[in-house]
Amino acid sequence: MKRILVIDDSFFVLTAVKGILKKNISDILVETAMAAEDGKKMLLDKDYHVVLLDIILPGISGIEFLQWLSLIHI
Numbered sequence: 001m002k003r004i005l006v007i008d009d010s011f012f013v014l015t016a017v018k019g020i021l022k023k024n025i026s027d028i029l030v031e032t033a034m035a036a037e038d039g040k041k042m043l044l045d046k047d048y049h050v051v052l053l054d055i056i057l058p059g060i061s062g063i064e065f066l067q068w069l070s071l072i073h074i
Contacts, residue, residue, distance in 0.1 A: 002028045003046065007039040007065070008054040017052065036065040043069070 002025070006017050014032040021030050031048075033039040036057050043051070051069070055062035 002050070003048045004028060004030045004050045004052065005033065005039060005042060005048045006030060006052045007033045007036060007057065007062070008052075009034050009057050010054075013054070036060045036062065039065065040068065043072075 004021060006014055006021075008014050008017070011034070014034065018030045018032060021028060031042060031046075033042055036053075037059055039051070039053075042048075053062045053065060057065070060068075
């Protein structure tokens with residue numbers, strides 16, 4: 001099963017992206033987070049095949065999140 005994490009501060013975007021992915025890709029688990037900090041916790045707890053990330057987020061930005069992600073997944 002493929003695991004995808006979607007991080008966006010818009011509930012509507014999260015719902016739409018999750019629905020589109022689940023409709024078009026079989027054998028998929030889509031999880032969502034509304035802030036980068038929540039996404040960090042989820043990534044430390046589980047492995048994901050793909051992370052879809054908004055750039056403008058509350059708290060740390062998507063760019064800062066990517067910098068953090070590159071450090072922990074070397």
